[in-house]
Amino acid sequence: MRGGGNMNNMMKQMQKMQKKMMKAQEELYEMTFESSAGGGMVKVTANGKKEITDISINEEVVDPDDVEMLQDLIITATNDVIKQVDDKTNDTMGEFTKGMPGGMF
Helix, strand or coil, X not given: CCCHHHHHHHHHHHHXXXXXXXXXXXXXXXXXXXXXXXXXXXXXXXXXXXXXXXXXXXXXHCCCCCHHHHHHHHHHHHHHHHHHHHHHHHHHHHHHHCCCCCCCC
16 A cells, blocks of 8 residues: 555644644633723733633723713723734634645634
């Protein structure tokens, strides 16, 4: 059977790459990301799974007459922290798909 050795080597390389990808993904999941809005008045923290783990709101930004501003600050900080997670995930996982046709992510 010709070419069998090449196929075995390729399978070993794929398995090795898959283990590295899983390790990288686990490390991403354990990372913490933080974003703020309104000069730090609202802070949102998330993990690498895009789960919001904390929201901190400075008392000074709480104005019962302007709830919309507070909502906007929370939305801005939340969207930014999710973008940070996405960017880090794409950077990290993109290392594994370089040179692959069509990529994987």
